[in-house]
Amino acid sequence: MQEVGFLGMGIMGKAMAMNLLRHGFKVHVWNRTLSKCIELKEHGAFVEETPAAVIKKCKVTIGMLSDPAAALSVVFDKGGILEEVCHGKGYIDMSTVDAETSIKIGEAVNDKGGVFLEAPVSGSKKPAEDGQLIILAAGEKALYDGVLPAFDVLGKKSFYLGEVGNGAKMKLVVNMIMGSMMNAFSEGLVLADKSGLSPTTLLEVLDLGAIANPMFRMKGPSMVSSDFNPAFPLKHQQKDMRLALALGDENAVSMPVAAAANESFKKARSIGLGDLDFSAVYEIFKVTEPSP
Numbered sequence: 001m002q003e004v005g006f007l008g009m010g011i012m013g014k015a016m017a018m019n020l021l022r023h024g025f026k027v028h029v030w031n032r033t034l035s036k037c038i039e040l041k042e043h044g045a046f047v048e049e050t051p052a053a054v055i056k057k058c059k060v061t062i063g064m065l066s067d068p069a070a071a072l073s074v075v076f077d078k079g080g081i082l083e084e085v086c087h088g089k090g091y092i093d094m095s096t097v098d099a100e101t102s103i104k105i106g107e108a109v110n111d112k113g114g115v116f117l118e119a120p121v122s123g124s125k126k127p128a129e130d131g132q133l134i135i136l137a138a139g140e141k142a143l144y145d146g147v148l149p150a151f152d153v154l155g156k157k158s159f160y161l162g163e164v165g166n167g168a169k170m171k172l173v174v175n176m177i178m179g180s181m182m183n184a185f186s187e188g189l190v191l192a193d194k195s196g197l198s199p200t201t202l203l204e205v206l207d208l209g210a211i212a213n214p215m216f217r218m219k220g221p222s223m224v225s226s227d228f229n230p231a232f233p234l235k236h237q238q239k240d241m242r243l244a245l246a247l248g249d250e251n252a253v254s255m256p257v258a259a260a261a262n263e264s265f266k267k268a269r270s271i272g273l274g275d276l277d278f279s280a281v282y283e284i285f286k287v288t289e290p291s292p
């Protein structure tokens, strides 16, 4: 399988498609905003006009879209996947969505004779550029086995998690934890600063102890210098918190920490920080109450 379709040239999709091109895959790309395909074309990609046109040209097509509405749109809308998907074609949705969305897409693809895999990823812009993603796949096993050469280029490890929905759920659990950690980290940085300590020294202390982790190490210095250039947009992290909380509702799991973190991300969105990196949630903790 050296030819692959790719829908969605956002931060992740572009990095992943570039990576496939670098490794010798022929890649047919589509993006709602066509101009984002120009750089891909310069690197040898074939640009198509609709998702259906991509599906028509490729046996396997990958989607990397922002949210459930976008993931559904490329399948069900005019010019969408369902117009061309048929026996012998596979669709792989790597967007972060809820299980319900994935199941709906999978059933529609199957009804047309195609096969479906969900495969959301853990890892951000840099791991996508470096082929170091963690792939959380579920659905048609034969499609999973067939696409492993591409997954090996995109990721450092692929998990096969069984029936459609399990990949989405695993991804939401992981991002729920990540979003909650980002809130605690932000609170700690502000607490250090407001109580007269150096946030930079706090980063050094954290990195030497039991709660050291790659996220604090990578995001800490840019947060301290107020650099929120987006790798993982805050609006997507809030979407993931919202979908994870819904999963908690369905399963009667009490999630007070995640619920509080979701409120912080919502607040950050409400003041216009949604397109910045998710670490920009830090900004809302800096706001102090006016003294009486």
Ligand SMILES: NC(=O)C1=CN([C@@H]2O[C@H](COP(=O)(O)OP(=O)(O)OC[C@H]3O[C@@H](n4cnc5c(N)ncnc54)[C@H](OP(=O)(O)O)[C@@H]3O)[C@@H](O)[C@H]2O)C=CC1
Pocket: 007, 008, 009, 010, 011, 012, 013, 031, 032, 033, 034, 036, 064, 065, 066, 067, 069, 070, 073, 074, 094, 095, 096, 097, 121, 122, 123, 124, 125, 231, 232, 233, 236, 237
């Ligand atoms: N960034 C990250 O670190 C990570 C992101 N993810 C997940 O991957 C997915 C993509 O993320 P990312 O690349 O960062 O997001 P971006 O916001 O950079 O890109 C979103 C993509 O979705 C497309 N899109 C949005 N709405 C629609 C629509 N209605 N119809 C068709 N296309 C649409 C955009 O097209 P257009 O250019 O026209 O707006 C764009 O190609 C998300 O589900 C995210 O949660 C997962 C792991 C890491």
Ligand SMILES: O=CC(=O)O
Pocket: 096, 121, 122, 123, 124, 175, 232
């Ligand atoms: O979904 C975001 C990530 O970093 O993983």
